[in-house]
Amino acid sequence: MGFSETMKAISDPQRRQMLTLLKQERLSAGEIVQHFPSLSAATVSYHLSLLKKASLITESKYKNFIYYELNASVFEEIMLWCAQFTGGTDETQDQAD
Amino acid sequence: MGFSETMKAISDPQRRQMLTLLKQERLSAGEIVQHFPSLSAATVSYHLSLLKKASLITESKYKNFIYYELNASVFEEIMLWCAQFTGGTDETQDQAD
DNA sequence: TATCTATTTAGAATTTTTTCGAAATAGGAG
């Protein structure tokens, strides 16, 4: 939910790779697990839960699968935060952190 | 230097606050310490070293002070990474992670 | 109903990050 949670979530390379996978298409938890041979299903599930808490992905259930999907809108917020440093935006704007 | 180091560096709220402070003006280590009453000078120094490693700040010495200054250009790279998810940029572009 | 498949949750172990106090470094001032 909060900005800090989002930044923490995207700070991990494996979680960023999960986001990249989901950029192309929505995937079930099992399909995501297959992309990480070095991690157990439980660990991938843990990472997905962090991404979900940060609103970076959403889940929907179908049969006994859980599908994950990217929520692109959160990235706008991060870009806005960055923009305050590049001098590219109105500097009077409210900003998280 | 690497993208991962940068993302790790900005994932911490206290380090983000240091960047925000440096957005306005360059500050000495001691001046930055004063903004964080709950942290020791050693701890602030540790955080500054991470920001420096991530190229988010640069340092310059004057007398026995060390001044820190923001390096805004790194934020462009983060924004570019975010943009691939918002559909706002050329998707054929190479991207870290 | 019994069982199989997909996934998460729980609990514990490991690893990484953060933090501090004390000691080291470095340069300026007397």
Add this chain to the structure above:
DNA sequence: CTCCTATTTCGAAAAAATTCTAAATAGATA
């Protein structure tokens, strides 16, 4: 040269994040 001020580095302790295996959940199928 000696002391003082600013800051970092070191080593250890504490806190947080990551990971695993095993057990729990939930829905589908036989």
